Amino acid sequence: MRWISFVLAGCWLLAIPAPTPEEKRISIYSPAADYSLSVTEREGKDYVGLLEILEPLGGVTAKIEGQKWQLRFNDSDAQFTPDSNKARIRGRDVDLTGRFLLENNRGLVPVDSLVTLLPNFLGIPVVFHTTARRLFISEAGTTYKTELKKTTPPKLVLNFSSPVNPTIGTEPGKLTMIFLRDPLVPSGPETVNFNDKAISSATFKENNGAVEVTVNGPVPLLASFSNDGRTITIAPAPSPASSITPAPLAAPPTATPPAPVAGTAPSAPPSPMPAATPRYFAVVDASHGGDERGAALSDKLAEKDVSLAFAQHIGQELGSRGIAALMLRDSDSTLTVDQRASNANSAHPAIYISVHATSEGIGVRVYTALLPSARENRGPFVAWDAAQAPFLSASQTAALRVAAELRKTIAVRILAAPLRPLNNVTSAAIAIEVAPQTGDLADLTSSNYQQLVASSIVTALAAVRDQLESSR
Amino acid sequence: MIPRHLEIGMGVLLVAVLMMAFYVHRMKGRAAETGVRVADTRPVAPPVAGPTEQVILYVAYDDAGLLRAQSARVPLPAGRQQRAQELLRALLGIYLDKNSPHPFPTGAEVRDVYIVDPGLAVIDTNSVLADNHRSGILVEELTIASLVRTLAANIPGINRVKILVEGKERDTLAGHADLSDFYDTLAISKASDQWAAAGQ
Numbered sequence: 001m002r003w004i005s006f007v008l009a010g011c012w013l014l015a016i017p018a019p020t021p022e023e024k025r026i027s028i029y030s031p032a033a034d035y036s037l038s039v040t041e042r043e044g045k046d047y048v049g050l051l052e053i054l055e056p057l058g059g060v061t062a063k064i065e066g067q068k069w070q071l072r073f074n075d076s077d078a079q080f081t082p083d084s085n086k087a088r089i090r091g092r093d094v095d096l097t098g099r100f101l102l103e104n105n106r107g108l109v110p111v112d113s114l115v116t117l118l119p120n121f122l123g124i125p126v127v128f129h130t131t132a133r134r135l136f137i138s139e140a141g142t143t144y145k146t147e148l149k150k151t152t153p154p155k156l157v158l159n160f161s162s163p164v165n166p167t168i169g170t171e172p173g174k175l176t177m178i179f180l181r182d183p184l185v186p187s188g189p190e191t192v193n194f195n196d197k198a199i200s201s202a203t204f205k206e207n208n209g210a211v212e213v214t215v216n217g218p219v220p221l222l223a224s225f226s227n228d229g230r231t232i233t234i235a236p237a238p239s240p241a242s243s244i245t246p247a248p249l250a251a252p253p254t255a256t257p258p259a260p261v262a263g264t265a266p267s268a269p270p271s272p273m274p275a276a277t278p279r280y281f282a283v284v285d286a287s288h289g290g291d292e293r294g295a296a297l298s299d300k301l302a303e304k305d306v307s308l309a310f311a312q313h314i315g316q317e318l319g320s321r322g323i324a325a326l327m328l329r330d331s332d333s334t335l336t337v338d339q340r341a342s343n344a345n346s347a348h349p350a351i352y353i354s355v356h357a358t359s360e361g362i363g364v365r366v367y368t369a370l371l372p373s374a375r376e377n378r379g380p381f382v383a384w385d386a387a388q389a390p391f392l393s394a395s396q397t398a399a400l401r402v403a404a405e406l407r408k409t410i411a412v413r414i415l416a417a418p419l420r421p422l423n424n425v426t427s428a429a430i431a432i433e434v435a436p437q438t439g440d441l442a443d444l445t446s447s448n449y450q451q452l453v454a455s456s457i458v459t460a461l462a463a464v465r466d467q468l469e470s471s472r
Numbered sequence: 473m474i475p476r477h478l479e480i481g482m483g484v485l486l487v488a489v490l491m492m493a494f495y496v497h498r499m500k501g502r503a504a505e506t507g508v509r510v511a512d513t514r515p516v517a518p519p520v521a522g523p524t525e526q527v528i529l530y531v532a533y534d535d536a537g538l539l540r541a542q543s544a545r546v547p548l549p550a551g552r553q554q555r556a557q558e559l560l561r562a563l564l565g566i567y568l569d570k571n572s573p574h575p576f577p578t579g580a581e582v583r584d585v586y587i588v589d590p591g592l593a594v595i596d597t598n599s600v601l602a603d604n605h606r607s608g609i610l611v612e613e614l615t616i617a618s619l620v621r622t623l624a625a626n627i628p629g630i631n632r633v634k635i636l637v638e639g640k641e642r643d644t645l646a647g648h649a650d651l652s653d654f655y656d657t658l659a660i661s662k663a664s665d666q667w668a669a670a671g672q
Contacts, residue, residue, distance in 0.1 A: 294647055295605065295607035297605075358610070360608050361535075372653050413664070415666075418613065419609055419648055419649065433609045
């Protein structure tokens, strides 16, 4: 019977798909365009399509004549012979580092030949970071400087010489920025250590056509953009508005510390920087901010300032009731809607609340997402535009309860809106649009009105807390 | 003594000068009038010739925060695409009126409507409409819902609508309502019906 077990185990192993290796890429940076292309491996060597390399740089055509692949780039003619290590460009012979391959009329050249091929076509030198496969054509590159500001909390400020647009990922212990289309070049040592408890170090690594900058720290870190994409500020995520202990809301404060629960391991000494990611009940997002002012509520009053004031009241109100909350924006900083969704999803809250303000109409409008038509999820990858779909019912429950509570004192409507990032949030998600209570714009800056709205919202959320927690 | 032929010549020249002065004065007046017309950025009125048809326009009302169906007779050409353009121009005519229930900025215009495939309509607005549109979740959503629902109600078979500004994609209309995606006419109809139900 043992051989049957071996056969079954073998079949099981064969059935498991082998992990897909990361696709190899080459990135090209030039004044005309910054782009990335796939790299094909042939006979243990990296190859790339020459036509694809040249297309963004000028007019290029290719055809097969006899045994040769004829290529014309701008005014330059070139001939490549399949399986030959030589090419002829502008009447001159050029050596390749490997054989030229012609596959389905597609001319492939060894990646490391580009450093000799391209200057012959372009007439200018190129710089090739060979191991990282990053090619710079008449491009000085984007440099950057890092500065750790010892404020409370500390902030790591990265100033770039030109605007950048990295993909940002957060996970416990580090924040990663991947620069694929930005011609970022090393501007100092590969690793910079900061003598700080919250932000310990930053590393620069070039790999597979991209640059990866990793900022390490024991606490969750958030990145925000400013200065038209030239500055990225990284700071610890704001502390929860209060204790994250899921105590009953009405429980009186205890004078003595709670006794340890039997059977648990001895607790570690208290640490000022807990390594574990806090479990937030709510993520509160003050809309707009920084360069993006939102609606001009009056000549001097911008939506971004009013939404921040309301959001801060909501955060304080949650804190005063012992409910952990994360403020996505606690100052006048710029966040894109994708960053807001990404940061909210990373915090895994029970509910996400986006706060807006308007001078149009009166009272408060509570919105849930107006989702696009059914988008197909691909395996484990959820369609970004419809990520909210599984949580829409929980969102509507929260919106109904919030509206019911607000209606006791303020005019309220519930609506569905095509408002990002509601579609992209993977938890219950609502947006609040606060208009003046009586039609007087001064209501929006009134602390009493802000407190009234915040208190009603938090009372409502506390009432459906268990339902929202179960929908996580 | 001035010779007689010179006197006649001088007289003829004087008359010519006076006539030129009068002509230039008239031309200047016309040029001034033309200048006023150039500054008037209202959209070109739809063609008044041709048969009119009864259509349903879904008109946004800011005070109630909902859409109201409003019948109108609009001269409509035969082609689907041209009909869609004239429909939206008729709708914008309401919003550009000084007593509009949902005012649009002066000069706002629908440049073109394209029926890309049988079910998809692409509305291309000018930058005035988006750049000077009032900013707010509801006020922007009302505009989008009004455009989308009016098209869907009068051009059979349209089930998705994409909105461009000056032929280009844009993230939001005026800071809030998403323009990066396609709008389902069914979802918009459902949502606006719910506004009406909630508003009553």
